[in-house]
Amino acid sequence: MAEQNISPEQMRALQEKIKQMSPEELKEFQKKQCIFCQIISGKVQSRKVYEDDKVVALLDINPANPGHVLLLTKEHYSIMPQIPDDEIAHVFMVAKSLSNSMLRSIDAQGTNIIVANGIAAGQRAQHFIAHVIPRKDNDGINFVLPQKTIEHEEIEAIGNKLIAALAGGEKEEENPQLKIPEAKKKEDTKGSQGEIDLDDISKLLGVK
Amino acid sequence: MATRESCIICQIVENKIPSKKVYEDELVMAVLDVNGSNPGHCFVMPKNHYPIIEQVPDIEIGRLFNVSNKISSAIFESLGVHGTNIFVANGIPAGQTVAHFTINVIPRKENDGIDLQWQPKQLSEEEMSTVELKLKEQTKNIGHFEKEEKKPAKIHAANPIVLSEDEEEYFTKQMRRLP
Numbered sequence: 001m002a003e004q005n006i007s008p009e010q011m012r013a014l015q016e017k018i019k020q021m022s023p024e025e026l027k028e029f030q031k032k033q034c035i036f037c038q039i040i041s042g043k044v045q046s047r048k049v050y051e052d053d054k055v056v057a058l059l060d061i062n063p064a065n066p067g068h069v070l071l072l073t074k075e076h077y078s079i080m081p082q083i084p085d086d087e088i089a090h091v092f093m094v095a096k097s098l099s100n101s102m103l104r105s106i107d108a109q110g111t112n113i114i115v116a117n118g119i120a121a122g123q124r125a126q127h128f129i130a131h132v133i134p135r136k137d138n139d140g141i142n143f144v145l146p147q148k149t150i151e152h153e154e155i156e157a158i159g160n161k162l163i164a165a166l167a168g169g170e171k172e173e174e175n176p177q178l179k180i181p182e183a184k185k186k187e188d189t190k191g192s193q194g195e196i197d198l199d200d201i202s203k204l205l206g207v208k
Numbered sequence: 209m210a211t212r213e214s215c216i217i218c219q220i221v222e223n224k225i226p227s228k229k230v231y232e233d234e235l236v237m238a239v240l241d242v243n244g245s246n247p248g249h250c251f252v253m254p255k256n257h258y259p260i261i262e263q264v265p266d267i268e269i270g271r272l273f274n275v276s277n278k279i280s281s282a283i284f285e286s287l288g289v290h291g292t293n294i295f296v297a298n299g300i301p302a303g304q305t306v307a308h309f310t311i312n313v314i315p316r317k318e319n320d321g322i323d324l325q326w327q328p329k330q331l332s333e334e335e336m337s338t339v340e341l342k343l344k345e346q347t348k349n350i351g352h353f354e355k356e357e358k359k360p361a362k363i364h365a366a367n368p369i370v371l372s373e374d375e376e377e378y379f380t381k382q383m384r385r386l387p
Contacts, residue, residue: 049343049344063331064329066329067339067342090270093354094353097350101350106342106343109300110301111296111298112297117293119290140327141326143324144321146321146322147243149242149243150243154247162279162283162286165282166279
């Protein structure tokens with residue numbers, strides 16, 4: 001839907017604009033586009049069940065089960081690899097506590113914790129989310145993790161690649177394969193044919 | 209180290225069952241799964257035996273998920289995949305099959321046969337409010353996390369299983385018996 005409204009010149013202008021943004025400006029811009037940042041700041045209403053200085057937990061409005069919680073970093077990160085170690089630790093300590101709370105308060109018999117990095121993994125939002133989902137027997141949720149048989153040689157080869165990549169240290173390589181979801185388009189783009197809609201920049205940010 | 213004879217993961221940790229390790233430190237081990245959902249599917253687990261996440265001390269939680277995050281990045285870097293999932297199943301109704309807490313780090317590509325989606329359930333405003341209140345009643349107790357920088361609290365160093373017997377019984381009952 002965005003493509004037909006943007007001419008190639010505008011697209012280039014947008015790309016140029018993004019290129020010239022400082023990392024701070026870019027982050028600020030991403031933040032403005034992000035519905036979850038608006039929820040965190042309270043501009044958009046939500047049902048928060050936990051909040052501290054680093055994270056917010058709120059009830060998913062489209063829950064897999066009643067009590068399904070979205071655990072968000074207050075800082076805007078599109079994907080998990082961008083998050084510093086101390087925040088990762090904190091997010092999942094809170095996830096553990098939320099899981100614990102679900103067992104005690106809403107008769108959950110189990111919980112799932114799920115993170116999706118990239119569209120192929122099921123990521124829908126531009127903001128890092130850890131899902132904590134209360135589970136019961138026969139609750140209609142069916143996560144499918146097929147068991148494939150992987151040859152011993154392949155395991156060995158993959159293992160060595162991973163070991164090498166882990167030893168490679170902290171470098172943050174851009175991954176061209178990783179596609180991050182675009183921000184949702186606003187509906188009111190009609191009146192601004194000639195103008196560059198800032199929302200369209202997010203299209204480009206998706207692969208940036 | 210608190211391991212259990214009958215636990216297959218503990219056997220892997222103690223090298224009684226061979227595995228392809230990709231990471232190991234004093235608390236955490238990560239191995240490749242021969243029956244993975246995709247090539248590169250890794251199991252990240254605490255070396256100590258804890259059946260469910262509630263029993264894993266905060267410091268180990270922090271370490272486990274940081275290692276998972278690093279492995280996820282390593283998968284992106286070296287396996288040319290399009291995404292990764294971090295997946296935890298806690299309790300049999302959630303799909304847990306082994307009674308040793310494990311984090312799955314799963315490389316993803318489009319149409320790879322893995323499905324971690326769900327059909328949203330429709331809840332009334334009233335139902336949402338009820339759930340919100342019940343959860344808040346418990347989550348107000350969340351806080352005071354153990355941090356890795358600090359010295360580990362005595363209770364964790366001496367006895368890695370932090371739940372009292374009563375509590376453990378409560379959880380086991382609540383979550384049904386694990387295999």
